[in-house]
Amino acid sequence: RKEVEQDPGPxxxxxxxxxxxxxxxxxxxxQSFFWYRQDCRKEPKLLMSVYSSGNEDGxxxxxxxxxxxxxxxxxRDSKLSDSATYLCVVNGGGSYIPxxxxxxxxxxxx
Amino acid sequence: GxxxxxxPSNKVxxxxxxxxxxxxxxSGHTALYWYxxxxxxxxxxxxxxxxxxxxxxxxxxxxxxxxxRTGGSVSTLTIQxxxxxxxxxxxxxxxxxxxxxxxxxxxxxxxxxxxx
Numbered sequence: 001r002k003e004v005e006q007d008p009g010p011x012x013x014x015x016x017x018x019x020x021x022x023x024x025x026x027x028x029x030x031q032s033f034f035w036y037r038q039d040c041r042k043e044p045k046l047l048m049s050v051y052s053s054g055n056e057d058g059x060x061x062x063x064x065x066x067x068x069x070x071x072x073x074x075x076r077d078s079k080l081s082d083s084a085t086y087l088c089v090v091n092g093g094g095s096y097i098p099x100x101x102x103x104x105x106x107x108x109x110x
Numbered sequence: 111g112x113x114x115x116x117x118p119s120n121k122v123x124x125x126x127x128x129x130x131x132x133x134x135x136x137s138g139h140t141a142l143y144w145y146x147x148x149x150x151x152x153x154x155x156x157x158x159x160x161x162x163x164x165x166x167x168x169x170x171x172x173x174x175x176x177x178x179r180t181g182g183s184v185s186t187l188t189i190q191x192x193x194x195x196x197x198x199x200x201x202x203x204x205x206x207x208x209x210x211x212x213x214x215x216x217x218x219x220x221x222x223x224x225x226x
Contacts (some may be wrong), residue, residue, distance in 0.1 A: 032213075034214070042155070042219070043201055043217035043219050043220055044201075044215075044217050044219060045217065046214050046216075049214070067173075071118040071225070087152075087153070088181065089215075091213075096141070096154075096166075097155055097158055097162065097168075097169075098143075098215065099122065099155075100145075100152055100155075101152065102151065102152035103152060
């Protein structure tokens with residue numbers, strides 16, 4: 001089983017739609033969680049950290065479920081500019097090396 | 111402020127040649143990571159530097175790969191006797207590594223390496 005798993009997609013949604021991605025992790029001792037965004041041929045950039053209590057940043061909401069070992073990202077009112085690959089990152093659990101998922105591709109169309 | 115910079119942005123080389131890739135992290139960041147990303151693939155961890163500690167080289171795919179970090183700042187990734195399968199984007203990231211594991215990584219734009 002991979003340490004961090006994501007559905008590669010692509011998720012193809014119309015503008016204005018709500019879309020959600022999940023990411024599962026295998027190391028129960030993991031301590032910190034992030035969502036990064038990577039545009040085509042660009043470097044990854046932090047989208048948001050994921051806190052135990054869940055957190056929201058504008059149209060984006062991140063949730064952590066430790067019992068089931070997954071994190072989620074919800075995007076409301078999708079924009080064309082949201083088209084990108086979303087990477088799940090898990091850290092801790094005895095290592096300082098973050099583990100990246102392979103990413104979920106989102107395509108928002110008019 | 112200045113972000114992470116990498117050079118060159120693109121590198122084309124012939125099989126068997128050596129290449130050096132450079133990373134300038136954000137000033138004051140003590141942690142530095144090298145990754146590579148093949149087309150359509152996820153990030154593959156290569157090596158991690160933290161301050162003056164011995165680097166974690168557990169991700170280096172072969173002994174043709176090596177990296178150093180001078181003065182706790184600039185890092186160079188060297189690939190000797192390049193092979194076509196080394197073709198990828200090599201990404202460097204730094205983080206302040208202030209405490210615990212709740213830290214953000216800041217990535218450079220990457221070096222696109224093509225081995226002919």
